[in-house]
Amino acid sequence: MSIRTSSRLFSSTISRSKPVSIVNGKSKPLKFTDLKTIKLREPIIPTKKNFDVSSEHPLWQFFANGSNTTESTRSFNDMSHGREWSLAELRRKSFEDLHKLWYIVLKERNVLAREAVAVNGPYERSRNAQFDAVDQKLLNTHKRIKEVLLERQVAYERVQTLGDKQQEYLNDFAERYINSSNDDISLFNEKLVRLQYAFFGIQPSLDDYDLKEDINVKFVEGINYIANLKISRYFKQNPEAKESFGELNGVKEELPFLLYDIDTAIQQVKDLRASNESIKLDKIDVLPYLKSTISTFIENEQQ
Amino acid sequence: MSWTHHISRFAVNPIKGKISATKYEATMKRMSLPFQGPSEGLKVPPHERRTQIEKGIVTGDLVYINEGEHKGKVSSVIRYLEESDSYMLNNVSEKTLIPKHMWGPGATSHVFDYPIPIPASHIKLAAKDKDDSGKINYVVADKIAFKEKYYDDRYHQWLPRRFVKFHESIEIPWPEPNSLKDDQYCTIEPIALEKSYELQTIAKPPFPKELLSEFRNPYSHHKKRVFTEVQARRINAPNMPLSMEQKIYLAKQASKPKKVLEPLTEEMKELIGSKMAEHINKIDNPALLGHLEHVSKTKVPDFEKTLKSIEENQTSN
Numbered sequence: 379m380s381i382r383t384s385s386r387l388f389s390s391t392i393s394r395s396k397p398v399s400i401v402n403g404k405s406k407p408l409k410f411t412d413l414k415t416i417k418l419r420e421p422i423i424p425t426k427k428n429f430d431v432s433s434e435h436p437l438w439q440f441f442a443n444g445s446n447t448t449e450s451t452r453s454f455n456d457m458s459h460g461r462e463w464s465l466a467e468l469r470r471k472s473f474e475d476l477h478k479l480w481y482i483v484l485k486e487r488n489v490l491a492r493e494a495v496a497v498n499g500p501y502e503r504s505r506n507a508q509f510d511a512v513d514q515k516l517l518n519t520h521k522r523i524k525e526v527l528l529e530r531q532v533a534y535e536r537v538q539t540l541g542d543k544q545q546e547y548l549n550d551f552a553e554r555y556i557n558s559s560n561d562d563i564s565l566f567n568e569k570l571v572r573l574q575y576a577f578f579g580i581q582p583s584l585d586d587y588d589l590k591e592d593i594n595v596k597f598v599e600g601i602n603y604i605a606n607l608k609i610s611r612y613f614k615q616n617p618e619a620k621e622s623f624g625e626l627n628g629v630k631e632e633l634p635f636l637l638y639d640i641d642t643a644i645q646q647v648k649d650l651r652a653s654n655e656s657i658k659l660d661k662i663d664v665l666p667y668l669k670s671t672i673s674t675f676i677e678n679e680q681q
Numbered sequence: 682m683s684w685t686h687h688i689s690r691f692a693v694n695p696i697k698g699k700i701s702a703t704k705y706e707a708t709m710k711r712m713s714l715p716f717q718g719p720s721e722g723l724k725v726p727p728h729e730r731r732t733q734i735e736k737g738i739v740t741g742d743l744v745y746i747n748e749g750e751h752k753g754k755v756s757s758v759i760r761y762l763e764e765s766d767s768y769m770l771n772n773v774s775e776k777t778l779i780p781k782h783m784w785g786p787g788a789t790s791h792v793f794d795y796p797i798p799i800p801a802s803h804i805k806l807a808a809k810d811k812d813d814s815g816k817i818n819y820v821v822a823d824k825i826a827f828k829e830k831y832y833d834d835r836y837h838q839w840l841p842r843r844f845v846k847f848h849e850s851i852e853i854p855w856p857e858p859n860s861l862k863d864d865q866y867c868t869i870e871p872i873a874l875e876k877s878y879e880l881q882t883i884a885k886p887p888f889p890k891e892l893l894s895e896f897r898n899p900y901s902h903h904k905k906r907v908f909t910e911v912q913a914r915r916i917n918a919p920n921m922p923l924s925m926e927q928k929i930y931l932a933k934q935a936s937k938p939k940k941v942l943e944p945l946t947e948e949m950k951e952l953i954g955s956k957m958a959e960h961i962n963k964i965d966n967p968a969l970l971g972h973l974e975h976v977s978k979t980k981v982p983d984f985e986k987t988l989k990s991i992e993e994n995q996t997s998n
């Protein structure tokens with residue numbers, strides 16, 4: 379019988395079919411055996427003592443006190459009397475915190491909904507104002523969490539459209555960096571670390587790298603910017619090196635400027651060129667190359 | 682949306698106006714048991730409800746009852762009922778019967794003093810003032826005027842200053858609020874105020890991108906680029922059915938040979954030219970002549986189209 383069989387048809391088939399004993403393969407009406415031999419045991423009273431439920435049973439999460447629950451519903455005094463989270467408070471919280479809070483609130487709403495069913499019964503007219511009031515607060519918190527996250531998302535999307543302004547700032551910073559004196563350079567390098575995270579998402583410390591997510595197109599743009607910035611400042615201070623060195627050729631030559639200081643980086647580029655390994659990578663090879671190189675670099679650092 | 686009660690689209694809902702509020706109230710009164718007292722009903726629709734602070738009288742305020750059974754009493758506010766726009770006051774109560782399962786803590790009797798809701802229109806804001814000799818004066822404000830806002834530390838929010846309207850030298854400060862105690866579900870203040878988010882990069886999205894569909898519906902019908910059949914039908918006019926006469930007329934028109942434009946012959950041109958010259962020669966008025974001259978220079982698009990089609994005909998033949 380398919381699922382789509384109507385209930386009428388279903389009931390008619392039931393009434394027509396007779397119970398069949400499987401042992402003999404012949405149809406045989408069911409019969410009680412001798413009633414005197416059947417022993418009746420005492421009825422099991424449905425109280426909490428007669429049930430043994432594991433304290434780790436997942437359905438305990440629908441109860442406010444978990445496995446220590448003694449009554450089906452809380453009294454009004456035991457329910458929450460606080461207010462909902464305000465937008466201003468939620469705006470201060472990180473995504474991880476909001477994510478946790480979302481599920482805490484969701485659990486509490488589930489507990490309340492279960493209690494409301496126990497109190498109100500299945501009748502739609504009966505409703506408990508106290509449950510509604512608490513539930514409304516929780517619902518408001520949920521809505522506000524969504525609003526805060528969506529605000530951040532909208533801001534993130536809008537800033538992606540301001541490419542010209544970003545470029546303007548980067549150019550301005552580059553000019554200041556190249557013209558900085560030797561006294562200021564450590565300060566500017568600190569600024570550069572913050573800037574490369576702000577604009578290109580390049581993590582300040584190597585331990586924070588998530589190679590899957592962090593190495594992307596923005597990262598490649600960032601390396602290009604940083605390498606050109608550093609080498610321009612180097613050429614400004616050593617104009618005689620400019621002609622012999624030439625321009626940087628692709629990611630392979632740009633990466634050392636992110637990982638090492640300027641002198642080591644230049645030496646590495648020279649070594650690369652000497653060993654004829656300085657090739658401009660195809661676009662499809664860039665990200666795998668970066669991932670493998672940076673992961674080996676991190677391993678070496680840890681050792 | 683509520684998880685704590687079931688809502689049916691088809692049930693009687695006095696707020697949505699499927700049944701008049703008075704009728705609903707009468708029904709509720711008939712159905713309620715004696716201990717439940719008269720139903721307050723839902724007098725104020727949700728969009729007209731005001732908070733205590735917007736009303737100007739809050740919990741803890743002194744009020745004067747100027748109408749009704751309890752006229753002349755001065756009492757303090759216990760609670761404001763937004764749904765019925767009424768106040769519960771101290772010592773303005775009625776003895777009611779309460780079933781045992783609804784007894785409060787420490788109750789010993791079925792008879793219970795329960796505050797009667799007094800409509801907001803029956804009460805006025807009052808204030809106490811002690812003068813230098815120690816005599817207590819009462820002030821009752823007929824109307825309240827709000828002025829500039831200030832941050833109230835006790836309420837943790839911005840409140841307007843309250844004055845007696847038309848006697849605006851008399852300020853009635855907001856009362857001491859009920860101190861709220863944190864219960865087990867409250868987040869403690871330092872954790873609630875802790876800052877764990879700071880915008881440091883514009884290169885990374887604020888949350889994993891798989892989550893975005895929770896915020897914006899990718900299947901929203903506003904984002905669809907293809908019209909549904911119903912929408913397409915609404916935009917395009919339907920084909921009207923034709924009557925028999927219309928069909929015959931259209932068939933006749935279709936059977937006629939297509940009109941072909943041909944260039945004017947020299948003879949025709951001469952005839953038209955001579956007629957026009959004859960007409961223009963009769964005109965003496967130089968202004969009219971000038972006007973005709975001007976008109977002759979304007980380009981008529983239809984004329985050009987006709988000339989073009991004639992040319993096309995000639996080339997195709």
